């Protein structure tokens with residue numbers, strides 16, 4: 001089973017979140033994960049078409065996804081939307097921003113809408129809201145995994161609880177993709 005994580009990160013904070021999603025997905029036996037930074041240029045459309053699930057990630061910039069992730073979405077029209085290459089694949093999303101709220105929800109809505117336009121099946125977060133800063137889902141969102149980074153380096157932020165939240169989402173995506181795959185095989 002293959003899970004692709006397509007993400008952007010200007011300064012490395014959202015990249016930490018992407019790595020946490022990958023670590024969570026790898027907890028599910030038989031899961032291979034590929035991390036795809038959109039800034040790398042040439043995109044592996046064949047790998048994406050072969051994936052069981054695609055997780056989208058972006059820093060929240062100006063209350064929405066980064067321009068680089070938006071460009072990826074627009075560029076996917078010919079390789080993915082026209083042939084409906086991602087139809088019925090599992091999709092999920094994560095975002096990170098400087099403020100606790102920071103209008104992160106709008107970034108996740110943008111990703112979920114994009115996934116719906118691609119005919120994908122969106123998976124949200126199945127976590128109660130955290131009660132302490134150490135709890136998973138301390139930011140308290142459900143459409144995807146949210147993280148908050150202050151001005152410190154990506155070595156120290158986002159905090160462990162937000163990375164645990166991201167890992168939880170990655171594991172959930174892998175579990176659900178595995179169930180769907182088993183159902184298709186039956």
Ligand SMILES: Cc1cc2nc3c(=O)[nH]c(=O)nc-3n(C[C@H](O)[C@H](O)[C@H](O)COP(=O)(O)O)c2cc1C
Nearest residue numbers: 009010011012013014059061062063097098099102
């Ligand atoms: C152009 C720009 C716009 C930003 N807009 C927001 C915003 O709307 N809300 C917010 O909370 N933080 C905002 N931030 C802060 C970033 O989300 C934050 O620094 C984040 O950790 C950057 O992640 P990255 O290192 O993966 O790029 C913005 C930062 C930049 C550079």
